Amino acid sequence: MIYADHAATTKISHAAKEEMMRVMEESWGNPSSLHTPGQLAKEVLEEARRKIAACLNAAPSEIYFTSGGSEADNQALRSAAYWGAKKGKRHLVSTAIEHHAILHTLDQLKEEGFEVTLVGVDQNGVVSVEDICRAIRPDTALVSVMYANNEIGTIQPIAEIGRCCREHGVLFHTDAVQAAAHLAIDVERDAVDLLSLSGHKFYGPRGVGVLYARRGVPLRPLIAGGAQERSKRAGTENLPAIAGMAVALEDAAAKMPQETKRLAALRDKLEAGLSKLPHTRINGGKAPRLSGTLNVCFEGIEGESLLLLLDDRGIAASSGSACTSGSLDPSHVLLALGLPHEVAHGSLRLSLGAETTEEDVDIMLQEIPKVVSYLRSISPVWEELESGARPHLI
Amino acid sequence: MLYSEKVMDHFRNPRNLGKMEHPDGVGEVGNAKCGDIMKIYLKITDGVIEDVKFNTFGCGSAIASSSMATEMIKGKPIEEALTLTNRAVAEALDGLPPQKLHCSVLAEEAVKAAIDDYYQKQESQEKELADKPIEKV
Numbered sequence: 001m002i003y004a005d006h007a008a009t010t011k012i013s014h015a016a017k018e019e020m021m022r023v024m025e026e027s028w029g030n031p032s033s034l035h036t037p038g039q040l041a042k043e044v045l046e047e048a049r050r051k052i053a054a055c056l057n058a059a060p061s062e063i064y065f066t067s068g069g070s071e072a073d074n075q076a077l078r079s080a081a082y083w084g085a086k087k088g089k090r091h092l093v094s095t096a097i098e099h100h101a102i103l104h105t106l107d108q109l110k111e112e113g114f115e116v117t118l119v120g121v122d123q124n125g126v127v128s129v130e131d132i133c134r135a136i137r138p139d140t141a142l143v144s145v146m147y148a149n150n151e152i153g154t155i156q157p158i159a160e161i162g163r164c165c166r167e168h169g170v171l172f173h174t175d176a177v178q179a180a181a182h183l184a185i186d187v188e189r190d191a192v193d194l195l196s197l198s199g200h201k202f203y204g205p206r207g208v209g210v211l212y213a214r215r216g217v218p219l220r221p222l223i224a225g226g227a228q229e230r231s232k233r234a235g236t237e238n239l240p241a242i243a244g245m246a247v248a249l250e251d252a253a254a255k256m257p258q259e260t261k262r263l264a265a266l267r268d269k270l271e272a273g274l275s276k277l278p279h280t281r282i283n284g285g286k287a288p289r290l291s292g293t294l295n296v297c298f299e300g301i302e303g304e305s306l307l308l309l310l311d312d313r314g315i316a317a318s319s320g321s322a323c324t325s326g327s328l329d330p331s332h333v334l335l336a337l338g339l340p341h342e343v344a345h346g347s348l349r350l351s352l353g354a355e356t357t358e359e360d361v362d363i364m365l366q367e368i369p370k371v372v373s374y375l376r377s378i379s380p381v382w383e384e385l386e387s388g389a390r391p392h393l394i
Numbered sequence: 395m396l397y398s399e400k401v402m403d404h405f406r407n408p409r410n411l412g413k414m415e416h417p418d419g420v421g422e423v424g425n426a427k428c429g430d431i432m433k434i435y436l437k438i439t440d441g442v443i444e445d446v447k448f449n450t451f452g453c454g455s456a457i458a459s460s461s462m463a464t465e466m467i468k469g470k471p472i473e474e475a476l477t478l479t480n481r482a483v484a485e486a487l488d489g490l491p492p493q494k495l496h497c498s499v500l501a502e503e504a505v506k507a508a509i510d511d512y513y514q515k516q517e518s519q520e521k522e523l524a525d526k527p528i529e530k531v
Contacts, residue, residue: 300451301451302429302430302451302452302453302456303453304453304454305405305452305453305454305456305457308402308405308454309406312406321429321453322428322429323429323452323453323454323494330429340427341426341427341428341429342426342427342429345426345429378408378411378412378449378450378457379431379449379450379451380422380431380432380433380449380450380451381426381431381451382451383413383449390426
């Protein structure tokens with residue numbers, strides 16, 4: 001099987017798995033307990049916190065463990081909104097291409113009386129620093145811009161946006177879930193106040209994540225209860241997952257320089273091959289992108305059937321078609337690029353990672369064109385496109 | 395799994411797939427913007443659907459629903475084909491996920507649109523015949 005869906009989840013690394021087993025075996029105590037087993041567990045917890053802080057150029061006391069990226073995003077937005085509202089700031093700025101963990105939280109906050117400005121992106125999937133700066137108002141409580149996009153991999157100008165927010169005295173959050181292990185994140189250089197990570201995107205376990213909150217940036221707990229995580233996130237810590245995630249992030253950071261080069265070369269080969277198919281568009285291709293991500297639209301076909309047939313041929317990928325998004329509309333990210341609905345339905349995301357080999361890329365380059373051409377051969381839309389009854393859009 | 399074995403079977407091995415030269419009726423329903431278009435071709439002899447073909451742009455369940463619908467009307471009298479319901483298509487596929495039921499609706503509509511087209515063609519042919527001046531012997 002060729003796994004080309006690393007942006008959805010990565011297979012846990014051997015080292016992370018071993019660390020989880022070790023923690024379950026040796027450090028099974030409750031880190032809040034004062035006895036020896038409890039304190040041994042507490043040491044593991046704090047060691048994980050130090051490792052993760054070091055990877056982000058943060059202080060350990062600025063790291064909070066959550067159940068994942070979505071919880072971190074929810075808590076970042078809700079905290080900034082809550083404290084902002086206390087000072088009469090009820091305006092939030094974000095972008096049209098954020099993850100649903102951001103967009104749906106913003107929808108909820110809108111219902112609660114906040115005003116939201118969603119800044120659009122250019123056709124390459126990058127937000128402009130000027131547009132973000134212009135959207136900031138005296139009553140803006142928070143700016144939230146993702147580090148890199150999950151669907152098309154485009155990298156956003158985070159450091160510039162961070163500086164602009166700092167100048168305006170506005171809090172800045174970035175959802176860095178897709179960026180970790182691909183880009184060197186530095187909360188100082190990037191002037192970030194709040195940042196979200198998710199363990200399973202960088203070969204750690206699922207169900208665990210990180211919220212970084214700069215010293216002095218007050219968090220508000222989403223889950224009330226005990227005094228864990230400096231009283232900002234109640235509930236006994238998922239210690240095996242936290243320790244596994246820390247090992248995974250450290251490993252990924254160490255391998256990053258060589259691994260990103262390797263992945264970019266594989267991705268470029270894949271892109272060059274698929275670009276040869278007629279009426280095909282590479283999404284985000286002209287922008288700086290995560291090294292392993294390729295998003296492509298094939299005109300005249302629909303993404304879900306493409307995925308299912310690729311799966312039959314042993315290729316696991318994903319799509320932004322309506323059928324796979326669980327709604328009537330195709331991916332909001334592809335629509336934000338200005339792609340027409342009918343083109344966005346035919347999207348395919350291939351995200352490469354640690355196990356991807358050149359042979360995998362060669363097989364994908366053999367199989368994907370076959371499946372695309374079969375689906376085009378049975379598509380009345382393709383027939384009309386080819387006969388001229390319907391104009392080609394890409 | 396998202397889909398039943400039956401859906402996957404019809405998706406992987408669609409019955410009656412293809413186009414038809416000189417069909418007696420053609421029905422096309424759906425909208426590319428929404429991600430589904432089905433096109434059904436009919437060959438009708440003496441009120442019976444002698445042959446049927448389809449082409450579909452859409453997801454797995456759209457392709458499977460059109461395949462199943464064509465199988466259910468092939469060899470049937472037109473009147474019987476007109477009684478085909480989306481529910482019958484979905485049931486024959488051992489069910490569809492709730493968000494995919496519209497695919498079976500499209501399949502029913504495509505069959506009906508093709509039969510409509512056949513009737514319209516018949517009418518215009520009959521009209522043509524009736525309008526033709528009778529040659530004097």
